[in-house]
Amino acid sequence: MLSISRDTFLKDLLIWFLLSVILASLFAAGVSEVADNYFSQAVAGLMGEVGEYDLLFQVRTDLQDVAVSQIKKVIKEKLPGSIVKKGVNVAGKTAVFVGLDARYRTKDVYSDLDLYFQDITGNVGFTIMTEPRLTLSGMPGRVIDLFIREAEAVPGVKFAFKDGGRVAVLLESIRDRERVQKDLRRIIDQYEILEVTFPSGFEVENPVEAGRALAQLLAGKDGISYIRDVTAGESASDEQALLITISEIKRFLLSYAGQVEITPAAGSRLLEGDLLALEGRESNRALRAGGALGAEDVIVKVTSDQGRNGKKQGLIIQGDASQISESRAFLVEEKNKVGREAATVVVNSPKDKLDKTLTDSIELLQRLHGLEDISVEGGGVFTAAKTLQAALRDADQLLSGSGLSGAREVAEFSHLIEGIGGQLQTMADTLARLSYFENRLNDAIAGLEGAQVLTRLGLIPPLQGDLARKVQVLDGELGRLAEKLRVRARILDDFINDFNPLVQTLLSWKARSMELAAQVDTIQKALTGQSPTGNVLAELSGLTAESLARMEELDLEGLEKEYAGFITGLEELKSINAAGIVDELKTVKSSLPKLRDEEIGRAISWLDNYLGGETGSRSKIRLFVNSGYRREGPLQTVRGFFGSNQVGLHALPAAEVESDVRNELTQLLQEVKGVIAAITVIILGVLFFLLDQTPVMAVFHYLDLVAPHPTECRREAGVFHDIWAKFGLRENLWRRLLPWLYSLVLGSLWSWLTFLFSGAQIPYVNGAYFLFAGGLLGLFFFMTANRFHQLNLDEVIAGTSLGLSFTVIMREIVIPAGRPGLLQFLNRRKMVMK
């Protein structure tokens, strides 16, 4: 009866089985494919095609137009060629996508994105969604640099950067993902986080101290070759506002702190996080390789790898920019040890600049009232010049007329020159003073311009309310003042430039004349009554004539007029409310944080840690170590340290690798697809079994009727007969189990195969579960078959009494009386009595 080649109902069942499995698989696969397509399109609509967008802004829906236009402006200025697209509105926020132009997909740009988009109105925050990307997360903030470094060494990684408290790893190609993911896992596996656990009630006074001390204790022992104390705890709250404020503070501090441009020495490679030492001004001993680091030396931390042409950026974390005396920088090794010379640095301290500028401006503005003196003094130049002119004419006349023929004339000439000397000195002094004033004026202009630039950059904190408005007013006034002063300075400059050569000529004339006059006097005294030598006189007269000619060249009248203009200009300046501006500047100056670079640097590091999800409070003692150490050793050390055997040491994974959003979504969709297929398989399974198998199973409840089994055979079935009999099992056990087995195996195989072929998938549920569940389903249907299929037993009995075979009974009586389904459909071909 089991022969497949014969045309029996069992063969019908086998064909049904194969066909129903194929149909159900195809249908389930089709349904899931359609669903997948639909969802994929939805995702693409939601977040663009792969690699289309790089940034996702969440802006307040009510401010979306402003935000978008601002984003566009930033893009036009900083990232031309990039695209902006508005996405969906969800819960009062609008998604705005930005696709960066390919040339901006660099580490530099990604590191600066925060700065670019800091002032977008209504921006709640943005996410970097560049693909293909993997993310390392869950690591302590202090080892983020380490992971960035290691990740970037993996082939196929374009670059890695810090994205919040995580490390974003951008890949060259999506094809590398699996491999890079594996490599990243391998990197992560090289490390572990050891967390110290305490019995309840055990108090550690200062976890941060304890962590540091433990790190020192454990280092180098029991196979621990790498250890970093990462105790400075966990995020206490994730209040968005706080984070934004802190980012803002960090941004200010960063632009305010001493920024150090580092040029690595030839052959030296500097990495982010490296420390450099610079000799401090107050340090009493010179820095040298192998020496110790002094408290007065300045320490710079390398913060960015991405300076232009090999240069790097740094931050002062010990000392102050003003303390640096030398540009040579040495690497800091371990604790307080100076390593090789590694770089030269240029310090740019916006803080110092700002301070100096403000000081200069205030000083100048306070002196504006003293300008009257200058004008009077300036006027003196003209008096002096006129006196000099007259004196020169006299001298010329004296020389060209009678000449210095006698002692009287010589004495007269000497007197004349001495008289000029006084005037000449006055004039030179005045010019020098004017020149000094001009310099001050230029300084002031530079200062005002600088102050203006700084106010514009928003560097003067805290830019809030009234002060912000004042600074804006100040900005305007500084500009106007600077412009006026510039005009004055130019006039003064011209004036001085005109006068100066004349004064020089006159001064040399005077010196030479004095000399020559003295000679004439001496000769006369020696050779009484004799006239001075002709050539001396000739020279004297020549010089005087030349000086006079120069003097006449000078357009004294014009200059005087011009100077008068300058003076009235100065008068005008006085109308400016200098005092008011001075007050504002003083306020600004006094409100500047009085911080040393090291304080700023440390604050930035701390903020970084905070932004990386860490604060100092309520911390657990955690140590970041290499894996592969000997387990028991550190535990003993830690227990010894705390003096308690209850203290435990818990090893945690150093970090985790996450896929990008799309990949996660894709995976999720893959799962959804699998689940949809699985649900379809289940529904189809129920349907197929309900329609097609319940009649068969209902008949199997009367197996003896349709498939008679001789009594005697049963009796002779074997030694078990008696045992079965004892339990009331008179019939052959195998026969009794057969329908159950049929249902179980059919259900299992059907579900399992359909599950396999349709690509169905349920998370955490593998095919074996379907074998199991399908078996249960089969058994369930066998047990309840009579409820789902009203078997007409009378007809079956009639058929049996007529000597019809099982196959005929099924084909002609049972199946046609059942529900329309695949089996009934197939059966129609086999039916004789149509």
Next chain:
Amino acid sequence: MRTVEMASDTGSTVSPILKIEGLKKSYKRKTILRGIDLSLLPGETVVLMGPSGCGKSTLVRCINRLTEPDEGRIFYEGRDLTRLPAGELLETRKRIGYVFQHFNLIRRLNVLDNVVFALRMQGMPIAEAEKAGIEALADVGLADRTRDFPEELSGGEQQRVGIARALAMEPALMLWDEPTAALDPILVGEVLEVMERIVRSGKTTMLIVTHEVGFARRAADRIILLAGGEIVEEGTPAEVFSRPKSEIGEKYKKLLKA
């Protein structure tokens, strides 16, 4: 009708068509048949009577193994049915006609198809099968109802179709399990009439379970009374109904008088 002597084991000249030896049947812990011995000679009409639930149906069903007996042997034409392999059992069943209390017609088939169904399944050509079918239907007086469906017939007509279905197979032995019990009293007559005709034709051996005492007295060669899982009395209708030996026999005697 033929008179047959009760076959003594040695003296019989005609071998019985059906011989049951020591038939036992229990359901769960309840014993229904306690060892039945029974023989039917070819052409003999035996009426089996007994109170409800005494095991009459069980006995009849055991004969063609619609119910599997627990113990005992059933010889049909000399072959032990209880040991027959499935294939041969089916062949044997075809030659044992069975008429059910509830007719057991196939609802999806019309009258003629119900009758020719088994013939067709044997591979008989349609025309030949239908000819035989129409003949059988004519025998029960339903030649004009061939295209009707069972639910369009009255109970008596349905039962006559059931009889025609059995007759069409030209059985050597016919088993009747209370063929009139489910019928409206008015309709009982037409069925009994057909039955009597078949009996009189003498073509088949009949084992009839019925409560129709009148019919039994008229048609039976032998009456067997079953009670408590055992045969309590056996004899010609005259013997059983006029001088009953058993309690149950007395009841039928009274029933007949009334």
